[in-house]
Amino acid sequence: MNDTTTPDAGRLADLRIDGDRLWxxxxxxxxxxxxxxxxxxxxxxxxxxxxGRDQVVAWFRAAGLEVRVDPIGNIxxxxxxxxxxxxxxxxxxxxxxxxxxxxxxGNYGVLAGLEVVxxxxxxxxxxxxxxxxxxxxxxxxxxxTPVMMGSGVFAGVHRLDEVLARTxxxxxxxxxxxQRIGYAGxxxxxxxxxxxxEAHIEQGPVLxxxxxxxxxxxxxxxQRWYDVTVTGMNAHAGPTPMRLRKDALLAASRLxxxxxRIALEFAPDGxxxxxxxxxxxxxxxxxxxxxxxxxxxRHATDDGLAGMDRALRAACERVAREVxxxxxxxxxxxxPPCHFDAACVGAVRESTRxxxxxxxxxxxxxxxxxVYVARVAPAAMIFxxxxxxxxxNEIEDxxxxxxxAGCDVLARAMLARAGVA
Amino acid sequence: MNDTTTPDAGRLADLRIDGDRLWxxxxxxxxxxxxxxxxxxxxxxxxxxxxGRDQVVAWFRAAGLEVRVDPIGNIxxxxxxxxxxxxxxxxxxxxxxxxxxxxxxGNYGVLAGLEVVxxxxxxxxxxxxxxxxxxxxxxxxxxxTPVMMGSGVFAGVHRLDEVLARTxxxxxxxxxxxQRIGYAGxxxxxxxxxxxxEAHIEQGPVLxxxxxxxxxxxxxxxQRWYDVTVTGMNAHAGPTPMRLRKDALLAASRLxxxxxRIALEFAPDGxxxxxxxxxxxxxxxxxxxxxxxxxxxRHATDDGLAGMDRALRAACERVAREVxxxxxxxxxxxxPPCHFDAACVGAVRESTRxxxxxxxxxxxxxxxxxVYVARVAPAAMIFxxxxxxxxxNEIEDxxxxxxxAGCDVLARAMLARAGVA
Numbered sequence: 001m002n003d004t005t006t007p008d009a010g011r012l013a014d015l016r017i018d019g020d021r022l023w024x025x026x027x028x029x030x031x032x033x034x035x036x037x038x039x040x041x042x043x044x045x046x047x048x049x050x051x052g053r054d055q056v057v058a059w060f061r062a063a064g065l066e067v068r069v070d071p072i073g074n075i076x077x078x079x080x081x082x083x084x085x086x087x088x089x090x091x092x093x094x095x096x097x098x099x100x101x102x103x104x105x106g107n108y109g110v111l112a113g114l115e116v117v118x119x120x121x122x123x124x125x126x127x128x129x130x131x132x133x134x135x136x137x138x139x140x141x142x143x144x145t146p147v148m149m150g151s152g153v154f155a156g157v158h159r160l161d162e163v164l165a166r167t168x169x170x171x172x173x174x175x176x177x178x179q180r181i182g183y184a185g186x187x188x189x190x191x192x193x194x195x196x197x198e199a200h201i202e203q204g205p206v207l208x209x210x211x212x213x214x215x216x217x218x219x220x221x222x223q224r225w226y227d228v229t230v231t232g233m234n235a236h237a238g239p240t241p242m243r244l245r246k247d248a249l250l251a252a253s254r255l256x257x258x259x260x261r262i263a264l265e266f267a268p269d270g271x272x273x274x275x276x277x278x279x280x281x282x283x284x285x286x287x288x289x290x291x292x293x294x295x296x297x298r299h300a301t302d303d304g305l306a307g308m309d310r311a312l313r314a315a316c317e318r319v320a321r322e323v324x325x326x327x328x329x330x331x332x333x334x335x336p337p338c339h340f341d342a343a344c345v346g347a348v349r350e351s352t353r354x355x356x357x358x359x360x361x362x363x364x365x366x367x368x369x370x371v372y373v374a375r376v377a378p379a380a381m382i383f384x385x386x387x388x389x390x391x392x393n394e395i396e397d398x399x400x401x402x403x404x405a406g407c408d409v410l411a412r413a414m415l416a417r418a419g420v421a
Numbered sequence: 422m423n424d425t426t427t428p429d430a431g432r433l434a435d436l437r438i439d440g441d442r443l444w445x446x447x448x449x450x451x452x453x454x455x456x457x458x459x460x461x462x463x464x465x466x467x468x469x470x471x472x473g474r475d476q477v478v479a480w481f482r483a484a485g486l487e488v489r490v491d492p493i494g495n496i497x498x499x500x501x502x503x504x505x506x507x508x509x510x511x512x513x514x515x516x517x518x519x520x521x522x523x524x525x526x527g528n529y530g531v532l533a534g535l536e537v538v539x540x541x542x543x544x545x546x547x548x549x550x551x552x553x554x555x556x557x558x559x560x561x562x563x564x565x566t567p568v569m570m571g572s573g574v575f576a577g578v579h580r581l582d583e584v585l586a587r588t589x590x591x592x593x594x595x596x597x598x599x600q601r602i603g604y605a606g607x608x609x610x611x612x613x614x615x616x617x618x619e620a621h622i623e624q625g626p627v628l629x630x631x632x633x634x635x636x637x638x639x640x641x642x643x644q645r646w647y648d649v650t651v652t653g654m655n656a657h658a659g660p661t662p663m664r665l666r667k668d669a670l671l672a673a674s675r676l677x678x679x680x681x682r683i684a685l686e687f688a689p690d691g692x693x694x695x696x697x698x699x700x701x702x703x704x705x706x707x708x709x710x711x712x713x714x715x716x717x718x719r720h721a722t723d724d725g726l727a728g729m730d731r732a733l734r735a736a737c738e739r740v741a742r743e744v745x746x747x748x749x750x751x752x753x754x755x756x757p758p759c760h761f762d763a764a765c766v767g768a769v770r771e772s773t774r775x776x777x778x779x780x781x782x783x784x785x786x787x788x789x790x791x792v793y794v795a796r797v798a799p800a801a802m803i804f805x806x807x808x809x810x811x812x813x814n815e816i817e818d819x820x821x822x823x824x825x826a827g828c829d830v831l832a833r834a835m836l837a838r839a840g841v842a
Contacts, residue, residue: 204660221659225705237694237717238642238786239625240810242684249695253677260671263663273658274670275707279698284646284715286696294705296658365659389661 523817
């Protein structure tokens, strides 16, 4: 079935990670950059990021991992396998946070990987392929764009020199800041990866709503973003009869409804969101002459996104005619849909079933480092519930039992791919 | 028919104001505070307002008018009648402008009144009742609220002491600024007015659209303004399925459509406008958790406004249920509808017909000084077209022939009410 040795059912049936140790490490890391409301502010390539990295590297070394850092600052901690020629089976995520971020987004994937290594050490389990834990640089993209910077450079999506030259609002460059915090490494960029697993809180409400513990992530939605500008004519709200208006907000509002309708037509994987809207002149008694708004479409397939695109453009033309305004649609971003590796997804599913957790297949609506890694290696993700589906927020929360369950699934899936020696 | 002497048809049939002189005065006044794009910025109680007032007062005195200033800075220039005991027949408007205002809004009504006086002087026509030209303080309300300040105090809508204490953003008070520019007068506040006429550009597109020269203004729409807050839940645009959202912008957008539908249901005098909208957090990939927007309803009758109010509240309840959000409606402002005096409106209509101008009856959608004066005196308004219906804008424009036509109507209507001696 796999090209690696299947875990010995007898020996591994009772393999469980240490949920308390995982939780303590999460809380210890969350203390670096802790915010008053219980969240974390540890923005990429700041002093706090360095402190967080130093802590994780210290834990890696204490667990016997060989630590390497590549030129974009990605950190890899490797546990040797019996067959040094095999590419490693990697678990990872990121430890940078949003400005008002939580304790779990990213951090969980890194520390779950570390907990797997610690458990293998405790049990004296050797693997055929090496096992590795990865910390990707600047996933959040808060201070420096692009988002998912480290994994994007690793996967060849972005050029290293271009990304090193990116600056923040104060003009400081990625390359200089990596030097400053001591994480401009020299390890070869983009080494081979045998399989990649990323455990992550769901950042949405589906698992909680379905009362499931594990989300078996089969892929990530593609994203197609637009900037729409509606141009009508400013007019006094009083003297201008309804029939002589060119009301840009009336047209934009109809299009918000159309975006919603289109998403529902492309159910269940369609998403349509207008998150940003700017009205001009935005005065109580003036019919708005211009409205700019964003459209964020997501779908599991390119065909779905193409259909949503056609429906949006048709709706814009129709509403422009109906309301007597001009509507301009500019495409801003296109992320193609991602389909995770069948064997990796299968390893997650079999591990989940073997452990007896409630589960459902889920497509990630958000981007993750795994989406870029999937371009160069077999990859999959494991989701666990987060409270009320809330993330990117200081009140982000998750249950210790759910985090431990996801880590148990991760351990079994990694062993399935790495092979027990 | 009227309690004043009807103009002598033989003597007055050929009475015409001097359109060129009116235009030159408009252009001369527009030079004070002229903007590069051809507009005027002459904000109430500034040095430029003083310069404008000084120019108008100089013209009043040159035309033989007796000038008085009341405690809120309203200027009245009176031409005596044969019967000093009769209350004056007044023409007026304002000369303050919007920050990016035009040459005609307000200024036209004042200078048309002045042109009527100049024409009476040229022809040696005496009237039974005195004839007066009024300049109302701070109609625009740009720097100091409330709008229509001078006429509102004159009509007893606002208390003088309260209004004198109002401050601008820099903390300067109305009373102090009136003193500073020399227009804190001592004339008695709120003297009797026999009839009031205000000539004004339409500030809307109806006359131009109907190819009519004169709008016989029968009243002004009542206004009912609301602040609406929609509360949903912020959520990530990616991971949050459509069915689990509480999208405040989706709900607000439906309500924009409802405001439009309600206005159309209350045609032809219904107006419904959402001019202001603020989305939170207003980020491209976050489902908006809160939206605040304004509603501006206008109608010619209180019953109409009450019906629109009920329809809005019903729509808010329905949309709140449909979209799973909370909608709070707070009423912000209520101006009752205004019906102008039948005899004054009749004088405008008869004058328009006698002069042979194309015309239509029209209800003002905007507020004007005449709306407040109408609370204490018989009043009416005369509208003339403005280019593309545009006002409160530096490109505000009107044709000299239309301005002259409106002034001809004003002259005849004033004589009809004042009586030729």
